[in-house]
Amino acid sequence: MLVEQEQLIGQLMYAYWLHAAWAMTNRKLWEITEKIGMPEKIYECENDRMKSILNEKQIEKLRNSKSTWDLQRRWEQLEKQSIQFLPFFHPDYPEKLRNIPDAPWAVYLKGRVPKNSISVAVVGARQCSEYGRMAAAKIGKSLGENGIVAVSGMARGIDGISQIAALESGGSSLAVLGCGVDICYPRENRRLYEMLEQRGGILSEYPPGTQPIGSLFPPRNRIISGLSDLLVVVEAKEKSGTTITVDMALEQGKEVLVLPGRITDALSYGCNRLIKQGAGILVSVEDIFQVLGTTKKIVEGDSRGKQYVVQEAGLFTEEEKRIYDILDFMPKNLEQIWQEYGREQISMQQLMYRLLELCLKGKAVQTGGCYYKTGQE
Numbered sequence: 033m034l035v036e037q038e039q040l041i042g043q044l045m046y047a048y049w050l051h052a053a054w055a056m057t058n059r060k061l062w063e064i065t066e067k068i069g070m071p072e073k074i075y076e077c078e079n080d081r082m083k084s085i086l087n088e089k090q091i092e093k094l095r096n097s098k099s100t101w102d103l104q105r106r107w108e109q110l111e112k113q114s115i116q117f118l119p120f121f122h123p124d125y126p127e128k129l130r131n132i133p134d135a136p137w138a139v140y141l142k143g144r145v146p147k148n149s150i151s152v153a154v155v156g157a158r159q160c161s162e163y164g165r166m167a168a169a170k171i172g173k174s175l176g177e178n179g180i181v182a183v184s185g186m187a188r189g190i191d192g193i194s195q196i197a198a199l200e201s202g203g204s205s206l207a208v209l210g211c212g213v214d215i216c217y218p219r220e221n222r223r224l225y226e227m228l229e230q231r232g233g234i235l236s237e238y239p240p241g242t243q244p245i246g247s248l249f250p251p252r253n254r255i256i257s258g259l260s261d262l263l264v265v266v267e268a269k270e271k272s273g274t275t276i277t278v279d280m281a282l283e284q285g286k287e288v289l290v291l292p293g294r295i296t297d298a299l300s301y302g303c304n305r306l307i308k309q310g311a312g313i314l315v316s317v318e319d320i321f322q323v324l325g326t327t328k329k330i331v332e333g334d335s336r337g338k339q340y341v342v343q344e345a346g347l348f349t350e351e352e353k354r355i356y357d358i359l360d361f362m363p364k365n366l367e368q369i370w371q372e373y374g375r376e377q378i379s380m381q382q383l384m385y386r387l388l389e390l391c392l393k394g395k396a397v398q399t400g401g402c403y404y405k406t407g408q409e
Contacts, residue, residue, distance in 0.1 A: 040122070045103045046071035047119040048110065051138045052239035053097040056090070058251075061137040070121070113214055115240055116141040126235075132258040132284050136237040139255075142213045143233035146204050150324055151181040153260035153281075155274050156190030157267040157299050162399055163361050164267035164299065167291055168193040171264060174317040176203025180324075183208065183260045185252065186228070190266045192221050195228070205232040208256045210249035212242040235259075250276050257281035262323055264314060265290045268302030275302055278311070287323050289314040351378065351386050356395060363399055 050071045051061065064085050068074045075098070082091050110117060118125045119138035126145050129135050152175055156164060172194035175182045182198035184191035186207035195205040205228060211217050213234045216225040228234050237255065238248060253276050257263055263281040265288065268274035281288055289312040293300025307313055312323065358364070358372045370383055378386075390396035 043071055043121065044117060044119070045107045046075050047121075047138060048107060048117050049097065049101050049103055050074055051117075051119065052106075053101045054090075054093045058134060058137055058237065060085075065137070071119070110240065113240060114142060115213055126259060128260075129255065129258050132254060134251075134254060135258075136255060139235050139237050140213045140240060141233055141235050143229050143231075145206060145233050145235065145259075146181050149179070149181050149204075150326065151183050151206070151260045152320060152324075153183040153256050153263045153277070154190065154194035154266060155184055155256065155263065155268075155277050156265055157269060157272065157274070158187055158189035158191075159299075160189040160193075160267050161297070161299055162363065162397070163293070164190055164291075165193055166361055168266050169197040171266065171317055171320070172197030172205075173201045174320070176201030176205075178321075178326075179203065181206055181232075183256055185209070185249075185256060186217075186221055186224060186234075188218050188220060192224050194266070195232075196224050199224075199227045199231055206259065207232070207234050208252050208259070209234060209236040209244075210238070210252045211244035212236060212238055212240040214240040215242070215244065217244040249273060253277040254280040254284075257284055257286055260286065262286065262320065263288045264320065265303055265306065265311075267291065267293065267299040268306075269298060270301040270305060272302055275306070278306060288312060289319055289323060349386075349389075351382075352390055355383070355386050356390060359390075359396060 050056075050064075056064070064074060064082075065071075067085055068077050068081070079091050079095065082094065086094065116124070117138065117140055120130070120135070124145075126139070128151075129139070154168060154171055154175075156168065160168070168190045172182050175194075176198035180203070182195050182203065182205040184195050184205070184207060186192055186195065186209060195207065198205045207224075207228050209215070209217065213236045216222050225234065235255070236242075237252065242248070250273065253273065257277055257280045260281070263278065263286055265274055265278060278288055288306070290303045290306045291314045292307055293303055295304060312319070314320070354373060355369065358369055364372075366380075366384070366387075369387070370378070370380060373383065387396060387398075391398055
């Protein structure tokens with residue numbers, strides 16, 4: 033149900049009142065629209081006609097909101113915040129959301145939603161491991177480099193890491209919040225929030241000023257999956273919000289790829305269980321492009337990234353390359369690295385120096401004491 037351009041602004045002001053002035057559930061908004069009609073008709077509707085849809089308390093709240101809500105002033109305030117209001121009849125309402133179960137009646141947007149583009153959701157644990165951080169960054173970077181929109185929830189951990197990597201590689205990203213789009217949550221992701229305003233989008237079905245509370249986050253997950261052509265899971269505990277997103281993606285008929293992990297890692301319990309239940313296995317970023325039916329613009333190395341070492345002439349010294357080949361995504365201590373290299377072939381002091389050089393080049397990372405592992409490719 034779309035409206036003509038000349039009628040759009042008027043209907044938008046009434047729709048904003050209906051959506052924000054009094055907190056109806058999404059399903060109730062759809063019900064009242066189906067039975068009464070467009071927002072202006074609902075605004076002008078007699079209370080008696082509402083009795084078959086709303087209870088007395090809701091009708092009273094509706095009546096009061098008409099006297100306190102200044103349509104024109106409220107709309108101007110929204111525009112000053114550079115927030116777009118996109119109800120279901122707006123031509124810019126995201127097409128991918130129209131047919132999902134419990135489609136949002138309206139969404140708010142800062143920035144933009146890229147049109148006619150392939151999107152991949154990357155979700156996972158907030159308290160992720162270094163392995164998870166590396167994988168999320170690698171996936172986000174690859175999506176960004178290849179013009180695929182990275183969709184996630186801007187949460188700490190996997191979500192935010194993948195989105196930053198996508199944006200820093202020159203790509204686009206879209207965040208779906210469990211609060212108003214005018215609120216940066218979590219606060220530690222302020223830099224990401226500002227990047228999304230400039231080069232991506234921030235979207236929510238909750239009116240501006242809505243504070244982040246736990247009950248608002250599970251419903252937003254259906255929007256994350258709804259906006260995406262594929263869902264990628266990077267680390268998830270056995271019971272987590274990530275598995276809720278997976279359930280919603282499957283309900284929407286979306287494909288799911290999961291990064292496997294060690295059976296002893298709690299952060300991999302959820303991932304491994306999803307694989308056991310039939311989810312696709314992600315062993316390299318190439319799997320993403322295969323599922324999407326597209327090709328990469330950039331040719332990468334093998335799953336361990338070793339081909340890069342050969343291609344980047346002069347990047348490593350011979351000793352550094354040997355050490356790099358010993359490193360893995362899982363941390364190794366200094367003694368183990370020395371043993372694998374050959375104690376008789378390099379001194380401990382020289383090994384530490386070479387590891388430092390690799391860290392400075394971004395090809396290794398030091399974590400917790402004397403442990404090293406491969407850095408981002």
